[in-house]
Amino acid sequence: MNYPEPTGPPVLDAAHTAALLPYPELARELHRLLLDDTVQVPARLVQALPGGGTLFVMPALDSRVAITKLITFTPANAGTPRATIQGDVVVFDVATGERRLLLDGPTVTARRTAAVSLLAARRLAPNPRGPLLIVGAGVQGRAHLEAFAAGLGVTEFVIASRSTASARALADHAKSLGLKAGITPDPNAALADCPLAVTCTPASGAVLQAPPRDDAFVAAVGAFTPTMVELDAALCRRFAAQGTIVVDTADAAHEAGDLLQAGLDVAAFATLRDVLRRAPDRLDGARTPVLFKSCGWAGWDLAAARLALR
Structure with a gap:
């Protein structure tokens, strides 16, 4: 069976995600977000996984954008080729419900933490x-x-x-x-x-x-x-x-x-x-x-x- 070529919003790898998030500009956006009264951040779900890992489900939204970050934290991966944090950030348009971007989760986590x-x-x-x-x-x-x-x-x-x-x-x-x-x-x-x-x-x-x-x-x-x-x-x-x-x-x-x-x-x-x-x-x-x-x-x-x- 022939399947159509996938189309739709971009799925960005680590390098492309990083390129969109320069640190000075990200720090300024964090400042703006903290002054934005439309921002809502429900409690995150933290689910323990067998073997000592953790699954995090982290939603947030404002008047235009809704996101959910889905990541795993696996301490046992430290010192191995596998990253301790893996996952994605899914970005939606509030008005249409359409997915706008899929960002690399570990890159977002690293850069926004440092920018904070x-x-x-x-x-x-x-x-x-x-x-x-x-x-x-x-x-x-x-x-x-x-x-x-x-x-x-x-x-x-x-x-x-x-x-x-x-x-x-x-x-x-x-x-x-x-x-x-x-x-x-x-x-x-x-x-x-x-x-x-x-x-x-x-x-x-x-x-x-x-x-x-x-x-x-x-x-x-x-x-x-x-x-x-x-x-x-x-x-x-x-x-x-x-x-x-x-x-x-x-x-x-x-x-x-x-x-x-x-x-x-x-x-x-x-x-x-x-x-x-x-x-x-x-x-x-x-x-x-x-x-x-x-x-x-x-x-x-x-x-x-x-x-x-x-």
Whole structure:
């Protein structure tokens, strides 16, 4: 039997998806989305899979666009040729119901997560010049390096990873972009020289314990369930007592493992939306350390879809 050639909206691979989502523009679209009162983000479905993986079903919509991100997270794939995050973002037109795009899910996840950290750093970092300490040299480590270079103008990076080969590969990538990059075996010691830090590890244990600089901005993105953790509990409590903690969304109240395991009242912390919707205050230029805790949200994927459609 002869079947007709498939037609319809484009199905984009990782490279084409990335090309539609440059970091500075994506950060601006995330900002616009947080000010858009038509945005709706239902609770995501998180389904445990046999063998330790997780299926995420994440819908979101505004007055024109509806999306659903369908991804799997498989920690056992770490260190193998298979990605730990796999899936797609399906983009629909609200008025007609037609599918407009199919975006590569891991690419959207990596780029929008890094762009959220970039947006937070632009607004909250007391000293945004760097160097930037990156703990974890995987997909998110690379995305954050590229995002902070493109969106903040950071030119110097310090990389820490359990895998020396991965750290070297990321440092080489930075140098290929004309940036300076070094490797450290001790991220806690490196904190003293880095006003910017990002933790993007598999979140199987605390990787930062040392007291932060007075002008520190730390974005913690690896832990997105109550049982995951990247930051020492005492460090989280130090940020709460002597600095500022901002979470990406109110959903962090039941997802931010770092903060929950530190016994903190996560619901009491300001969200990124709260920060962006109020006039600049003491956080701008303040010499107090800032922790930005990011757990993920389908609204970030909606912002990526909105930018891709344009």
